[in-house]
Amino acid sequence: MIGTLELRIALRYLTSRRSSGLLSFITVIAVGGVFVGVAALMLVLGVMNGLQSDLRDKILVGSPHLRVLTYGEGLRLDDWHRVLDSVRATRGVTAAAPFVMTQAGVTTGHDYAEGVVVYGIEPDTGRRAVTTFAQHFIKGDLSFRTTRPDVEGGVALGTRLAGKISAYIGSVVTLVSFTGRSSFNASAGTFVPQYHRYEVTGIFDTGMYIYDDSYVVLSRSAAQRLAGLDTAVTGIEVQLADPAHARTFGAALETHLGYPYRSMDWQTQNGALFSALQLEKLTMGLVVFLICVVAAFNVVGMLTMVVRDKTREIGILLAMGLRRASIRRVFLAQGVLIGLTGTVLGAVTGIIVGVMVNQGRWIPIDPSIYFVDHLPVHFQTLDILAVIAASLLVATLAPLFPAFRAGDLEPVTAIRYE
Numbered sequence: 479m480i481g482t483l484e485l486r487i488a489l490r491y492l493t494s495r496r497s498s499g500l501l502s503f504i505t506v507i508a509v510g511g512v513f514v515g516v517a518a519l520m521l522v523l524g525v526m527n528g529l530q531s532d533l534r535d536k537i538l539v540g541s542p543h544l545r546v547l548t549y550g551e552g553l554r555l556d557d558w559h560r561v562l563d564s565v566r567a568t569r570g571v572t573a574a575a576p577f578v579m580t581q582a583g584v585t586t587g588h589d590y591a592e593g594v595v596v597y598g599i600e601p602d603t604g605r606r607a608v609t610t611f612a613q614h615f616i617k618g619d620l621s622f623r624t625t626r627p628d629v630e631g632g633v634a635l636g637t638r639l640a641g642k643i644s645a646y647i648g649s650v651v652t653l654v655s656f657t658g659r660s661s662f663n664a665s666a667g668t669f670v671p672q673y674h675r676y677e678v679t680g681i682f683d684t685g686m687y688i689y690d691d692s693y694v695v696l697s698r699s700a701a702q703r704l705a706g707l708d709t710a711v712t713g714i715e716v717q718l719a720d721p722a723h724a725r726t727f728g729a730a731l732e733t734h735l736g737y738p739y740r741s742m743d744w745q746t747q748n749g750a751l752f753s754a755l756q757l758e759k760l761t762m763g764l765v766v767f768l769i770c771v772v773a774a775f776n777v778v779g780m781l782t783m784v785v786r787d788k789t790r791e792i793g794i795l796l797a798m799g800l801r802r803a804s805i806r807r808v809f810l811a812q813g814v815l816i817g818l819t820g821t822v823l824g825a826v827t828g829i830i831v832g833v834m835v836n837q838g839r840w841i842p843i844d845p846s847i848y849f850v851d852h853l854p855v856h857f858q859t860l861d862i863l864a865v866i867a868a869s870l871l872v873a874t875l876a877p878l879f880p881a882f883r884a885g886d887l888e889p890v891t892a893i894r895y896e
Contacts, residue, residue, distance in 0.1 A: 512869060516825055572719050778880060
């Protein structure tokens with residue numbers, strides 16, 4: 479334990495003799511090293527957490543926690559009514575609904591067409607909605623209500639896709655289907671494109687590039703006709719009470735339903751992406767932590783200089799009866815004070831800067847590469863505590879060498895030191 483006397487001597491040694499009460503320049507440098515290391519480490523971990531959190535939230539806008547599919551070709555589920563009832567009755571499921579997913583081409587009649595993912599879902603069902611698509615509309619809604627008699631139904635487009643094909647609320651788009659039984663010409667032995675006209679009834683902006691740039695959302699019945707599935711669907715979407723355990727729940731659900739049904743959870747579907755982010759977080763954290771290690775060497779150098787500068791004073795204290803252990807605790811206290819000051823200032827500054835960067839969206843990034851349009855910064859309590867603990871541990875270990883060196887001085891030799 480560091481006593482009051484040792485603490486008072488440590489504070490006195492940390493101040494400049496010429497300007498009492500002010501930190502000496504070398505002390506400021508030592509504190510600044512710890513400050514920069516901790517602040518940088520906080521920001522790096524905050525950015526990596528932010529990327530993970532934002533990607534997870536944006537992925538779950540259009541991707542449910544779990545999908546129930548079948549093995550085999552075609553990705554079609556014919557007896558989906560029975561499967562849907564069974565899934566909804568399973569404990570831990572908060573919502574479930576059938577869906578259709580296929581691919582098509584879209585055009586507004588101009589000289590430009592775009593390949594898209596067609597996503598057929600139930601119109602917004604409020605509490606029974608599986609995804610949060612309905613909460614991200616900037617125009618229109620997810621009801622698919624049309625105002626024109628010459629269309630097959632309504633569609634919702636991502637804001638980027640709508641901009642590319644010059645579509646707006648009320649305009650007509652044509653979807654070109656290349657799959658389905660109705661598209662196959664037996665006499666020609668090939669698939670013939672089928673054209674379907676829809677009215678744009680909604681435009682959404684999820685913030686997730688892949689959804690906003692390439693998704694066309696239809697009602698389930700319209701998507702079934704487009705994909706040529708008749709009354710079948712692609713699968714069942716499931717929302718869980720605890721999405722963090724989607725993988726375990728999916729395995730249990732597969733066992734319950736039996737063959738040929740299988741599950742695909744959102745973690746497995748995007749496992750490579752989140753594994754890469756986790757590895758990058760660990761690597762970047764270790765690299766930036768080296769700044770804190772460099773700061774520890776600054777503390778060692780600073781305290782070594784203090785020992786040399788205060789050699790006579792140390793000899794006098796030893797001659798007056800101060801124990802060698804107390805001398806060691808004096809310099810240990812200096813290292814802890816430097817580390818504590820730098821750690822607190824760095825942690826507070828890192829959190830404040832991170833919050834400002836996140837809320838102000840100061841750093842835009844390319845969403846076509848990183849999926850998000852700005853650099854997100856989110857902090858986790860465990861990460862904050864780990865950074866503070868690691869920094870204080872390094873700051874405590876750094877002064878051990880100069881502290882033991884000061885405690886080993888001989889009083890007579892130290893007093894005679896020039």
